[in-house]
Amino acid sequence: MSGVQSPWTPQADRRSLREVKRDAILRTAARAFMKRGFHNTSLDDIAAELHISKPTIYYYGESKEILLADCYRVALETLDAVTRRTGDPSANGRARLWVLIVAYAEAILSDYGRCLTRVPDIALSEPLRRETRALKRTVDDRIRTVLDAGVGDGSLCATDVKLTAFAIAGALNAAALWFDESGACTARDIGQHYADLFTAALSPA
Amino acid sequence: MSGVQSPWTPQADRRSLREVKRDAILRTAARAFMKRGFHNTSLDDIAAELHISKPTIYYYGESKEILLADCYRVALETLDAVTRRTGDPSANGRARLWVLIVAYAEAILSDYGRCLTRVPDIALSEPLRRETRALKRTVDDRIRTVLDAGVGDGSLCATDVKLTAFAIAGALNAAALWFDESGACTARDIGQHYADLFTAALSPA
Amino acid sequence: MSGVQSPWTPQADRRSLREVKRDAILRTAARAFMKRGFHNTSLDDIAAELHISKPTIYYYGESKEILLADCYRVALETLDAVTRRTGDPSANGRARLWVLIVAYAEAILSDYGRCLTRVPDIALSEPLRRETRALKRTVDDRIRTVLDAGVGDGSLCATDVKLTAFAIAGALNAAALWFDESGACTARDIGQHYADLFTAALSPA
Amino acid sequence: MSGVQSPWTPQADRRSLREVKRDAILRTAARAFMKRGFHNTSLDDIAAELHISKPTIYYYGESKEILLADCYRVALETLDAVTRRTGDPSANGRARLWVLIVAYAEAILSDYGRCLTRVPDIALSEPLRRETRALKRTVDDRIRTVLDAGVGDGSLCATDVKLTAFAIAGALNAAALWFDESGACTARDIGQHYADLFTAALSPA
DNA sequence: TATGAATGAGTATTCATTCAT
DNA sequence: GATGAATGAATACTCATTCAT
Numbered sequence: 001m002s003g004v005q006s007p008w009t010p011q012a013d014r015r016s017l018r019e020v021k022r023d024a025i026l027r028t029a030a031r032a033f034m035k036r037g038f039h040n041t042s043l044d045d046i047a048a049e050l051h052i053s054k055p056t057i058y059y060y061g062e063s064k065e066i067l068l069a070d071c072y073r074v075a076l077e078t079l080d081a082v083t084r085r086t087g088d089p090s091a092n093g094r095a096r097l098w099v100l101i102v103a104y105a106e107a108i109l110s111d112y113g114r115c116l117t118r119v120p121d122i123a124l125s126e127p128l129r130r131e132t133r134a135l136k137r138t139v140d141d142r143i144r145t146v147l148d149a150g151v152g153d154g155s156l157c158a159t160d161v162k163l164t165a166f167a168i169a170g171a172l173n174a175a176a177l178w179f180d181e182s183g184a185c186t187a188r189d190i191g192q193h194y195a196d197l198f199t200a201a202l203s204p205a
Numbered sequence: 206m207s208g209v210q211s212p213w214t215p216q217a218d219r220r221s222l223r224e225v226k227r228d229a230i231l232r233t234a235a236r237a238f239m240k241r242g243f244h245n246t247s248l249d250d251i252a253a254e255l256h257i258s259k260p261t262i263y264y265y266g267e268s269k270e271i272l273l274a275d276c277y278r279v280a281l282e283t284l285d286a287v288t289r290r291t292g293d294p295s296a297n298g299r300a301r302l303w304v305l306i307v308a309y310a311e312a313i314l315s316d317y318g319r320c321l322t323r324v325p326d327i328a329l330s331e332p333l334r335r336e337t338r339a340l341k342r343t344v345d346d347r348i349r350t351v352l353d354a355g356v357g358d359g360s361l362c363a364t365d366v367k368l369t370a371f372a373i374a375g376a377l378n379a380a381a382l383w384f385d386e387s388g389a390c391t392a393r394d395i396g397q398h399y400a401d402l403f404t405a406a407l408s409p410a
Numbered sequence: 411m412s413g414v415q416s417p418w419t420p421q422a423d424r425r426s427l428r429e430v431k432r433d434a435i436l437r438t439a440a441r442a443f444m445k446r447g448f449h450n451t452s453l454d455d456i457a458a459e460l461h462i463s464k465p466t467i468y469y470y471g472e473s474k475e476i477l478l479a480d481c482y483r484v485a486l487e488t489l490d491a492v493t494r495r496t497g498d499p500s501a502n503g504r505a506r507l508w509v510l511i512v513a514y515a516e517a518i519l520s521d522y523g524r525c526l527t528r529v530p531d532i533a534l535s536e537p538l539r540r541e542t543r544a545l546k547r548t549v550d551d552r553i554r555t556v557l558d559a560g561v562g563d564g565s566l567c568a569t570d571v572k573l574t575a576f577a578i579a580g581a582l583n584a585a586a587l588w589f590d591e592s593g594a595c596t597a598r599d600i601g602q603h604y605a606d607l608f609t610a611a612l613s614p615a
Numbered sequence: 616m617s618g619v620q621s622p623w624t625p626q627a628d629r630r631s632l633r634e635v636k637r638d639a640i641l642r643t644a645a646r647a648f649m650k651r652g653f654h655n656t657s658l659d660d661i662a663a664e665l666h667i668s669k670p671t672i673y674y675y676g677e678s679k680e681i682l683l684a685d686c687y688r689v690a691l692e693t694l695d696a697v698t699r700r701t702g703d704p705s706a707n708g709r710a711r712l713w714v715l716i717v718a719y720a721e722a723i724l725s726d727y728g729r730c731l732t733r734v735p736d737i738a739l740s741e742p743l744r745r746e747t748r749a750l751k752r753t754v755d756d757r758i759r760t761v762l763d764a765g766v767g768d769g770s771l772c773a774t775d776v777k778l779t780a781f782a783i784a785g786a787l788n789a790a791a792l793w794f795d796e797s798g799a800c801t802a803r804d805i806g807q808h809y810a811d812l813f814t815a816a817l818s819p820a
Numbered sequence: 821t822a823t824g825a826a827t828g829a830g831t832a833t834t835c836a837t838t839c840a841t
Numbered sequence: 842g843a844t845g846a847a848t849g850a851a852t853a854c855t856c857a858t859t860c861a862t
Contacts, residue, residue: 058854474857576786
């Protein structure tokens with residue numbers, strides 16, 4: 001409000017500037033990895049896209065491998081966050097599944113989400129791969145939990161919950177392979193279509 | 206029978222021997238690509254696994270890229286072949302979908318099939334990638350055709366056939382990502398489970 | 411004494427503080443170079459050890475190369491100083507050689523001395539290397555001078571003074587390669603042992 | 616002699632050709648390392664000197680580090696070999712010491728020997744460094760053994776055998792630092808001078 | 821005084837590919 | 842048919858150094 005800036009603002013600015021820059025690098029990497037693949041993307045490519053020099057990438061990140069792992073991490077943490085709050089807990093399983101699928105779809109169709117599904121984790125060394133896979137499992141489990149709830153309250157019908165969960169996740173992940181962000185269909189559209197599809201298919205007769 | 210060998214036999218033998226060797230190279234490549242990724246697999250690795258020298262690979266193949274394209278081709282031609290004959294044409298759509306899914310699953314869970322789903326086609330240059338994607342579309346269309354038939358004869362119920370086809374293909378392809386050939390579940394098991402799952406979900410109320 | 415500080419004191423303090431800091435950097439560099447080698451020691455390493463930032467090193471020094479040259483210089487100036495006063499000038503050559511060797515050993519076994527012997531001067535560019543070698547020669551000459559004196563006054567016996575001087579310097583320098591500062595033997599111990607050894611070996615029959 | 620070449624010759628030729636080439640690379644590396652230092656010598660430099668491409672070096676060697684380790688190894692194995700046969704075993708210690716010093720000097724003043732003394736072994740990783748140092752110790756012990764023999768048979772006089780051995784080795788190694796192969800003094804000359812020097816100094820009064 | 825940020829230059833290493841034999 | 846030898850091209854990563862603040 002006043003014309004005088006708080007003396008702490010610059011500090012905060014500087015810190016946030018660093019975050020902003022790091023985010024820019026990460027997002028650029030994610031998009032490049034997702035579009036051209038991990039090994040076909042050189043750090044030079046990423047640097048050029050950002051109009052910075054290659055060593056600057058190292059100033060903000062540790063290595064190309066960790067860059068990828070961090071892309072995975074952002075994607076998985078987002079997936080984790082959006083699938084945790086799957087709508088009104090008092091709603092029945094089917095309603096919650098619908099919300100979950102839409103949220104999952106939107107997350108998996110983001111830059112980071114598509115990086116996660118399109119770039120095979122073989123590019124990672126053992127420890128990082130293990131960590132990534134653990135996170136993946138956590139997210140996958142969330143689908144199963146909602147399915148279980150739906151079967152429990154009678155709003156859903158599934159003979160093999162585990163496999164059904166895999167099928168749903170698989171279908172959504174596959175969508176990330178052909179999703180075109182410049183196309184007519186938005187991520188939300190696709191999510192809603194899939195949500196309709198699966199809730200319909202899993203409704204009790 | 207006689208001590209004299211037919212003069213054609215050696216010719217035939219020689220040709221078939223060449224085929225056998227080429228197949229060995231291709232299958233070894235497919236398994237290596239699928240397990241360790243395209244870029245993490247060097248021709249040295251493949252050569253070492255076959256106890257041959259690296260140039261020998263070039264004697265039987267054109268380049269690493271074409272090796273991958275050929276792996277894709279084998280996978281897609283197999284998928285094409287097994288999905289073309291989707292059981293008794295006089296059967297209804299649901300029955301044919303069941304058969305189709307099992308066949309698709311078995312093919313996609315083979316060495317070549319997993320190579321196809323696990324190795325992103327970005328490794329291919331434009332023309333080969335285009336060709337591969339065209340083949341993929343052909344195979345995917347086959348699912349849609351059977352779904353259409355089922356909807357037509359009333360044995361299946363699907364509001365959005367195109368999306369449903371994508372979901373089925375996506376779920377099956379995703380299975381190829383986690384399928385473990387040394388596990389307890391065979392490809393046929395998984396195929397039947399998915400077939401049961403989808404035919405049940407798509408049965409009219 | 412009075413409550414008023416001399417206005418010059420801060421000046422002096424400031425200057426000496428700068429010296430102190432510069433010395434800390436130089437000594438840290440010397441120890442790092444000597445332990446891990448010149449090229450295996452990055453300025454980051456040195457900065458980290460001192461809990462300062464890398465540019466601060468440049469504030470107190472010109473470049474990594476000059477840092478090394480200065481380490482050499484400190485070592486050589488110390489050697490020069492301690493070998494100049496080789497005991498009672500009225501004593502005979504043998505007695506003075508004994509004192510010289512002990513002094514040389516103590517100097518060459520210091521942090522800077524070991525940096526001098528362990529780090530090859532190839533890391534330096536021509537002009538600085540030339541300068542360094544000139545200083546080295548000066549110091550080496552001092553051994554020869556004392557040997558000459560001893561041969562002159564009959565207290566030492568050496569057919570080839572030049573080579574003998576090289577041998578003594580070589581033996582002492584080599585000790586700097588295996589000297590362990592945390593070991594039981596102090597630099598002075600080693601110096602005295604060598605002094606005994608060489609004066610005995612060079613005593614006239 | 617005859618115009619007919621043995622059919623094995625080509626084989627032998629090929630094998631020996633490989634050895635010859637590898638030796639050329641190793642010797643070139645040794646000379647470059649010794650003259651310009653390990654880190655100031657790039658594999659490009661070595662390749663250029665041999666008129667080959669950089670990857671060719673990798674075809675014949677494993678890595679730059681192992682190249683250096685192999686230079687050390689050649690030097691140390693040569694030192695080991697020449698110091699093992701220290702002349703007529705029936706001769707007295709002093710005579711054998713003389714022979715030993717000349718042999719040691721010639722070996723340490725060779726290309727590989729100078730590489731050994733001039734290039735600090737810090738460039739090596741732990742395991743290789745450990746191995747190298749063990750070999751060094753073996754060679755150093757040989758000097759002590761001959762000294763012991765001389766003291767035993769009364770042909771030599773040394774109060775501290777261990778230190779004397781160090782001094783001899785140190786003096787010879789130091790010679791490798793200033794030895795100029797294009798100078799007037801040959802390695803053999805220097806060796807003989809040192810041999811004279813030390814046997815004279817260690818002769819009983 | 822001191823440092824966060826940035827970079828140019830350099831380097832070891834890998835690998836698909838070729839070719840003479 | 843098969844391979845030893847060789848290489849061009851590419852790339853991740855390091856580091857001394859600079860500069861605005």
